[in-house]
Amino acid sequence: MSASSAVIARVIRGPITESIHRGHIAVVDHTGRLLHSLGDPQAVTFARSTAKLIQALPVLESGAASDFGFTDAEIALICASHNGEDRHVRAARSILAKAGAEADDLQCGSHYPFHKPTSRQMRQEGEAPTPLHNNCSGKHSGMLSLAAKLGVSTEHYMSPEHPVQRQMLQAVAEMAGLAPEEIPLGVDGCGVPVFGLAIDRLALAYARLGKPDGLSAERADACRRIIAAIRREPSYLAGSDRFDTRLAEATGGRIIGKMGAEGLFAVTVPDEGLGLVLKIEDGAQRALYCAMFEALVQLGLLHTDEMEALAEFREPKVTNWQGTVVGSIQADFKLI
């Protein structure tokens, strides 16, 4: 992370700014040209769940997706930080069944679904969460399917040395225009390797994902398949009421974006060959979607009806324990 961050959003309460979120933005085209920025477009952080769309490439290129007959919904789920709603759990189970694996093979750990009504109901009924409810269960199921296709053991599939993880690092590196050894690795919230990248490199990967000109035919096909799957099944990329899903729905798939933990968001605009990455320096998710909304507006990428459809994300309200609105979070920056 770079020290030269810029103000991104203000937390307003009554007459004053109570807190400030800073960050970095990089907007690049599919050739890697930096078009706009804020803060330090070369700030390094972990790609976290934004990498999932790139990590899906080997699942397609290996032939696993076609051999096992994954549907659009299942491919979208492999790219997802999903809500743990019933449809997501069913799709994860289906991926595993098609690949000859089981829920017990998932090593991602368990947490209650992100989707509050589902989580509330499970708690009321005393139902414990399983690894299928983990927001990363699609990605992990995809990893198990790749291991099955490669004919390798799944026992240590989360290890950086495992063939599945090597292929994923290779794909991320290629899409970001780097060598694998240039990418520092950490451990993600779900236990697998996570990729340290400058945000302009991650933006390049997203620009290429949407406009794979000049990539190999096999890679370009896989990119197009991922974008097409998410366009057709956006509810599997995140879920009810989630910005990622709503952005793809509101724009008819013209803009596809993916959140990541620690305040990260990556966008591809395939028709424009654009990639955009925003990192909230302090990792706060509460400033993420209003800032993304503002960036897309400043870039002229959202039509009026799309802005209306996404209006609830524009200025999140701050409420107190009584439910009264006492403030809001307001994006406050100008892309250069």
Add this chain to the structure above:
Amino acid sequence: MSASSAVIARVIRGPITESIHRGHIAVVDHTGRLLHSLGDPQAVTFARSTAKLIQALPVLESGAASDFGFTDAEIALICASHNGEDRHVRAARSILAKAGAEADDLQCGSHYPFHKPTSRQMRQEGEAPTPLHNNCSGKHSGMLSLAAKLGVSTEHYMSPEHPVQRQMLQAVAEMAGLAPEEIPLGVDGCGVPVFGLAIDRLALAYARLGKPDGLSAERADACRRIIAAIRREPSYLAGSDRFDTRLAEATGGRIIGKMGAEGLFAVTVPDEGLGLVLKIEDGAQRALYCAMFEALVQLGLLHTDEMEALAEFREPKVTNWQGTVVGSIQADFKLI
């Protein structure tokens, strides 16, 4: 909030810094002299729950505390953002009963207890939280007791125009060396007015609270009573496993500190006549206690055995869904 914040802490994952928390620190003595700082010591934010120790003054000065016979534990609870553990709920109920009020008079709203085991048990047993469980129920009970002592209606006790709130604003202003009209007001999470203050002014109020030299005899008595009550009953200031309580316990009450929402912490060191305020610019609590620990160490205020007793707060671990440690939060600043 000022734009000239300084790096306070880094969120480390594997080999890199994934996120950064910035902020401001002011250290002043009871005469208002700035001794040390970081970022902008005049950065303005809301005092939030750090104001509770100052807001307790009118409850004592009015004679409400002595007339109603509040115990040390009850006075500490009036200053608290408590855990909602059984003893906290009992103490809030006792304050109300002594003042002739009821739980139904509390307008703070309800939330599940901060104390996770208590909250978990209530959820399992289908027990809904009440206003008594609200972390601010002590402060609100104190407000109702002040209204009773003043002989005024409690119906609109949260309104800025209510005599209770006017007295509290007056006390905060006096302790901070300001006129009431210099203090912008917002609405707190519990519905009552909240005070906009530069952090060096809040630090002055805390320094004076601990060393009330030159204040009126009545004010000085009230200050000493508050400090004595918290020293004798630190578990009522926050609760099990909470930094505020543990800091007072570990130092035998030599250092008393109070957290506030949006990444705020205020400390008084009565014997030294010192006040210290830290604001995490982005409002994150996760960086708050490690940064306070580091500031106290740099100021030479923590003995070796106290550092050991508080060691768990020094570098909070970042864990993944499997419970594996994958990083940590590290304070990274040097007080000037």
